[in-house]
Amino acid sequence: MESSLESKVVLVTGASSGIGRAAALALSHEGAIVVAAGRRAERLQTLVEEAPGEMVAMELDVTEPESVDQVVSAVVARFGRLDALVNNAGLMLAGMILNADTDEWVRMVETNLLGSMRVAHAALPHLIESHGSYVQVSSTSGRISSAGAAAYSATKFGITAFAESFRQEATPYGVRTIVVEPGFVATELVNHTTDPVMREAADRIGESMRTLQPEDIAAAVVYALGQPDHVAVNEILVRPTDQL
Numbered sequence: 001m002e003s004s005l006e007s008k009v010v011l012v013t014g015a016s017s018g019i020g021r022a023a024a025l026a027l028s029h030e031g032a033i034v035v036a037a038g039r040r041a042e043r044l045q046t047l048v049e050e051a052p053g054e055m056v057a058m059e060l061d062v063t064e065p066e067s068v069d070q071v072v073s074a075v076v077a078r079f080g081r082l083d084a085l086v087n088n089a090g091l092m093l094a095g096m097i098l099n100a101d102t103d104e105w106v107r108m109v110e111t112n113l114l115g116s117m118r119v120a121h122a123a124l125p126h127l128i129e130s131h132g133s134y135v136q137v138s139s140t141s142g143r144i145s146s147a148g149a150a151a152y153s154a155t156k157f158g159i160t161a162f163a164e165s166f167r168q169e170a171t172p173y174g175v176r177t178i179v180v181e182p183g184f185v186a187t188e189l190v191n192h193t194t195d196p197v198m199r200e201a202a203d204r205i206g207e208s209m210r211t212l213q214p215e216d217i218a219a220a221v222v223y224a225l226g227q228p229d230h231v232a233v234n235e236i237l238v239r240p241t242d243q244l
């Protein structure tokens with residue numbers, strides 16, 4: 001039987017590593033035409049070479065409005081439509097509020113919140129046209145905030161809130177909105193944290209449990225996008241079994 005994702009044009013942001021990379025590969029495996037976007041062009045090229053189906057790489061920096069507009073326009077120019085957006089690009093710089101380097105807060109807000117909002121905004125007219133789907137990768141940190149993750153959590157609560165407004169505005173046009181909220185996934189995400197105490201704590205948490213793998217979240221994305229048109233899986237929360 002033909003997959004319902006066959007020949008769907010899907011833009012995946014943050015496809016150069018981790019969850020985005022796994023989602024791009026899983027969607028390609030289902031027959032989707034995947035546009036893999038991110039800043040690290042070499043990584044994207046390696047991914048394209050591994051893809052089982054049609055995949056193209058596009059350089060994207062979600063913190064640059066022109067880059068966002070260019071990529072979304074280029075997808076539509078090349079393939080004639082956009083059927084789904086997997087808005088996944090993100091950055092975590094864990095740290096306590098006391099003595100925080102607030103430049104790190106700005107980077108997270110510009111990437112996780114404003115960057116994601118910009119991509120969703122640029123994609124919306126095309127998703128309306130295709131009666132498509134918007135997948136937003138948020139986090140368990142978008143549901144429960146914790147010490148050491150104030151700014152990151154603020155961006156994830158924020159993007160979940162944005163996605164709910166998007167859902168209410170886009171639903172009348174037949175556009176589905178899906179928020180995916182992963183718990184601890186073994187990726188490069190924690191490597192960017194500059195605070196050594198936080199890095200060590202994250203490594204300890206990772207070692208204390210059977211963490212999720214990027215493919216576990218990719219499977220959730222494929223599940224939601226593969227549903228028949230009348231089914232909107234609006235929210236998926238996936239934690240490692242061992243995570244409190």
Ligand code: NDP
Binds near residue numbers: 017018037060139184
């Ligand atoms: P990775 O660090 O492996 O992936 C992050 C991706 O985001 C990279 O592909 C990176 O690509 C991209 N990215 C970062 N900044 C930008 C930017 N300015 N413009 C475009 N792309 C950018 O981590 P994960 O796979 O774990 O993270 C993916 C998403 O999942 C994030 O939104 C994260 O918050 C979320 N998440 C992760 C969890 C985890 O435990 N790992 C848990 C819950 C949510 P490049 O550097 O090439 O631009």
